Amino acid sequence: MTEEAVDANVQQEVKRWLVTPGEVITEERVKLGPGVYVQDGKVVAKVLGLAELRNGMARVVPLEGNYVPRQGDTVVGIVVDVKIPGYDVDINSPYKAFLPRDQVREPLEYGDVIVATVRFVDEVKNSVIENARKLEGGELIYIASPRVPRVIGKNASMITNIKNLTGSKVIVGANGRIWIKGGHSEIARDAIYKIEREAHTHGLTDRIAEYIRDRVSAVESERESNGEEDKEQ
Amino acid sequence: MNNEFIWEFDKDRVRRFALRGLRLDKRGPLDYRPINIETDVFANADGSAVVDLGGTKVAAGVKYELGTPFPDTPNQGAVMVDAELLPMANPTFEPGPPDENAIELARVVDRGIRESNAIDLEKLAVEPGKWVWLVFVDLRVLDDNGNLFDAASMAAITALATSKIPKIELNGDVPTIVRGDYDRRLEVAEIPLLTTFVKIGNAIFADPSADEMRAADARISVATVDDGSVTAIQKGGEGAFTKEELSLVFDRAIDRGNYLREIVRKVI
Amino acid sequence: MAKKTKSNDIRSDGREFDELREIKIQAGVLDQADGSARVDWGITMKRIAVSEKIYNKVESLREQFYIIPRGKEGRKYLIDVPAKLLEKIGGEFGDYDVVGEHFKGNVAVVAVHGPREPIPRHVADPYRAVLRFRYTMAPFSVPERKRPAPGRREIEISKVSREALQGVIFANEYPMTAIDIFAELLAADAGTRVTAITAASVALADAGIPMRDLVAAVAVGRAFGHLVADLTKFEEDAPDAVDFPMAVVPRTEEITLAQMDGRIARKDLDELVELGIKKAKEISALQRQALKEKYQRVVENEQ
Numbered sequence: 128m129t130e131e132a133v134d135a136n137v138q139q140e141v142k143r144w145l146v147t148p149g150e151v152i153t154e155e156r157v158k159l160g161p162g163v164y165v166q167d168g169k170v171v172a173k174v175l176g177l178a179e180l181r182n183g184m185a186r187v188v189p190l191e192g193n194y195v196p197r198q199g200d201t202v203v204g205i206v207v208d209v210k211i212p213g214y215d216v217d218i219n220s221p222y223k224a225f226l227p228r229d230q231v232r233e234p235l236e237y238g239d240v241i242v243a244t245v246r247f248v249d250e251v252k253n254s255v256i257e258n259a260r261k262l263e264g265g266e267l268i269y270i271a272s273p274r275v276p277r278v279i280g281k282n283a284s285m286i287t288n289i290k291n292l293t294g295s296k297v298i299v300g301a302n303g304r305i306w307i308k309g310g311h312s313e314i315a316r317d318a319i320y321k322i323e324r325e326a327h328t329h330g331l332t333d334r335i336a337e338y339i340r341d342r343v344s345a346v347e348s349e350r351e352s353n354g355e356e357d358k359e360q
Numbered sequence: 361m362n363n364e365f366i367w368e369f370d371k372d373r374v375r376r377f378a379l380r381g382l383r384l385d386k387r388g389p390l391d392y393r394p395i396n397i398e399t400d401v402f403a404n405a406d407g408s409a410v411v412d413l414g415g416t417k418v419a420a421g422v423k424y425e426l427g428t429p430f431p432d433t434p435n436q437g438a439v440m441v442d443a444e445l446l447p448m449a450n451p452t453f454e455p456g457p458p459d460e461n462a463i464e465l466a467r468v469v470d471r472g473i474r475e476s477n478a479i480d481l482e483k484l485a486v487e488p489g490k491w492v493w494l495v496f497v498d499l500r501v502l503d504d505n506g507n508l509f510d511a512a513s514m515a516a517i518t519a520l521a522t523s524k525i526p527k528i529e530l531n532g533d534v535p536t537i538v539r540g541d542y543d544r545r546l547e548v549a550e551i552p553l554l555t556t557f558v559k560i561g562n563a564i565f566a567d568p569s570a571d572e573m574r575a576a577d578a579r580i581s582v583a584t585v586d587d588g589s590v591t592a593i594q595k596g597g598e599g600a601f602t603k604e605e606l607s608l609v610f611d612r613a614i615d616r617g618n619y620l621r622e623i624v625r626k627v628i
Numbered sequence: 629m630a631k632k633t634k635s636n637d638i639r640s641d642g643r644e645f646d647e648l649r650e651i652k653i654q655a656g657v658l659d660q661a662d663g664s665a666r667v668d669w670g671i672t673m674k675r676i677a678v679s680e681k682i683y684n685k686v687e688s689l690r691e692q693f694y695i696i697p698r699g700k701e702g703r704k705y706l707i708d709v710p711a712k713l714l715e716k717i718g719g720e721f722g723d724y725d726v727v728g729e730h731f732k733g734n735v736a737v738v739a740v741h742g743p744r745e746p747i748p749r750h751v752a753d754p755y756r757a758v759l760r761f762r763y764t765m766a767p768f769s770v771p772e773r774k775r776p777a778p779g780r781r782e783i784e785i786s787k788v789s790r791e792a793l794q795g796v797i798f799a800n801e802y803p804m805t806a807i808d809i810f811a812e813l814l815a816a817d818a819g820t821r822v823t824a825i826t827a828a829s830v831a832l833a834d835a836g837i838p839m840r841d842l843v844a845a846v847a848v849g850r851a852f853g854h855l856v857a858d859l860t861k862f863e864e865d866a867p868d869a870v871d872f873p874m875a876v877v878p879r880t881e882e883i884t885l886a887q888m889d890g891r892i893a894r895k896d897l898d899e900l901v902e903l904g905i906k907k908a909k910e911i912s913a914l915q916r917q918a919l920k921e922k923y924q925r926v927v928e929n930e931q
Binding site for chain 1: 368369373
Binding site: 162 | 663754798833
């Protein structure tokens with residue numbers, strides 16, 4: 128079996144453990160991923176998070192923290208200023224994003240919600256975003272941005288489950304903002320909050336699928352017995 | 361980081377739900393969030409309480425000091441309420457002296473207690489005309505999840521009702537406080553409590569959450585006591601209430617006040 | 629120097645001379661903050677009822693022991709005695725009844741907001757996050773009511789606390805931002821700044837701020853002829869008191885806060901610093917446990 132296949136089949140066996148800043152991860156010579164630093168030949172955790180030693184690399188996946196934009200990220204933002212060359216967009220970060228006018232098809236207004244990609248981040252972490260699309264209606268929620276990878280899941284397994292089982296449109300921003308519309312949007316929202324709370328645990332994908340299925344069948348059997356029409360926003 | 365820009369977005373959602381008489385957290389229009397009250401929490405305070413109302417956390421501490429009475433009330437002690445909206449409680453609170461919101465909070469809580477005559481101020485005269493008890497109630501807001509008024513009001517009266525008056529020693533003519541030694545519990549004849557309502561469109565909701573506070577057109581806090589009397593009213597926000605809405609609020613304030621009083625009585 | 633009597637071997641509150649007080653740390657206690665912590669740091673006092681004869685004898689013990697007479701209540705005479713001291717010299721009180729107990733110590737709640745856009749904007753540094761520390765005390769935190777506004781003492785403590793933490797934070801990862809720490813003391817009883825710094829480290833980690841290590845702080849010093857760790861107010865008021873708050877980076881043993889009040893011989897200083905480092909390491913274990921417990925709670929609730 129290749130190393131990758133091993134990982135996919137026995138994900139539980141990749142050692143992941145909770146660490147706090149200053150804890151030693153390993154004293155072996157390994158590649159360094161994010162969330163660690165080296166001192167006196169020791170690899171030490173930098174943040175509160177889950178430490179991983181895998182494939183000759185040590186890293187700590189943070190569990191907390193405010194979003195810092197990175198090139199290539201998908202972000203969900205809110206227009207907060209309209210200027211001649213473009214728009215200032217709030218991306219739930221200490222850092223602002225700028226959207227040039229030519230990167231969005233229609234003119235935008237203060238308060239509009241958009242999804243876009245981070246094209247470029249400068250040395251003081253201000254970013255330019257591109258390929259923006261306006262999102263109409265729906266609801267916007269936010270979770271801690273370090274938990275977003277869990278909402279997406281390995282090979283998008285988690286987010287696909289959520290979308291399929293609830294029938295909702297869901298757009299997940301790396302910045303922790305998530306847009307949900309249609310379907311059982313309340314259940315989708317609650318499932319996402321549950322993932323956020325339990326991001327550090329095992330077996331989450333299956334647990335969330337079960338959670339959504341249970342809630343959806345409860346709602347649908349109630350609707351049947353009440354003969355009600357779809358009440359969602 | 362939940363900042364002001366998402367709050368604007370939330371406001372629309374709150375208003376759309378309110379149009380149908382619904383709340384985002386699925387509460388009924390008169391439902392209060394879960395409440396937890398701790399008493400006797402801080403050893404140096406003469407009385408203390410911490411209230412958690414749906415995530416809003418307010419600490420109250422009582423300190424008794426000796427002072428000279430105010431010239432127009434020579435035989436009365438005084439109760440003074442101060443409030444600080446600590447910057448930790450809300451990203452928009454800035455450090456510095458109390459702003460208009462902190463001052464309003466303190467004064468409304470104070471009026472609710474003072475006008476109820478819950479405390480017999482003449483019993484706080486140590487040497488009438490010369491020395492009286494000054495009862496300081498300090499409110500420290502630690503976490504703002506909406507409805508600071510009701511949380512602060514519960515914290516203040518609970519801290520007072522569980523407080524003890526210190527012993528005094530006479531050093532010649534001058535009374536001095538024996539710190540840590542107590543003479544008796546403060547007698548509190550009433551439990552005045554503020555109940556706050558917001559108006560969003562045509563809907564009126566009790567115990568507003570943080571996003572309901574932001575979406576509200578107007579807000580009103582009413583202090584009541586057991587017999588249904590009202591001891592303070594404070595309307596806030598730019599919007600307006602009709603007189604029918606006011607009447608509705610007064611009725612509800614009495615009912616909700618009794619609900620909160622039952623909770624407070626369990627801990628004092 | 630104090631007379632050598634049998635009771636000279638017992639600390640004024642019954643602890644060992646190098647023993648810390650009881651420290652309880654909770655992480656993630658506030659909803660609106662990016663990170664937060666609460667620390668309760670003090671001792672348990674037992675209230676006992678004794679005979680009149682014993683009560684009168686107590687005055688002579690008070691010079692050396694942290695005993696507080698609480699007057700007469702009904703026919704009983706009440707005294708507050710530290711629980712650990714009661715275990716050691718209980719015999720001195722004859723036939724006593726325990727009528728109550730309470731916690732006497734510091735209670736600090738610390739919140740971290742950030743990294744965030746600084747207000748005012750002009751304080752922003754293009755190379756690193758700017759750290760701000762605001763230490764405040766509730767008026768009811770001390771025996772005599774304190775005015776709410778921060779005074780000179782609070783401002784000095786804010787400064788040295790900030791400087792104790794600044795060096796471990798990877799501030800260059802967040803240019804043009806502010807990391808704001810708000811420390812509120814709700815109850816104070818010797819060692820308020822070390823309580824605030826210890827709580828602040830936990831709050832910073834809780835907020836996901838990257839750091840080399842958690843900074844732990846403790847006050848060491850001297851009282852009644854002994855070098856001690858973690859002084860009580862009673863010890864701070866001893867005639868030979870030395871109060872030396874320290875903050876330590878446990879992994880490297882670097883010292884990021886050092887202040888001293890009192891007069892001490894050179895040879896004792898090295899011993900005190902070693903004691904401080906040793907105790908800081910114990911405290912850092914408690915800090916880590918608190919951070920991890922926050923996640924344990926979630927696991928329990930969901931199962």
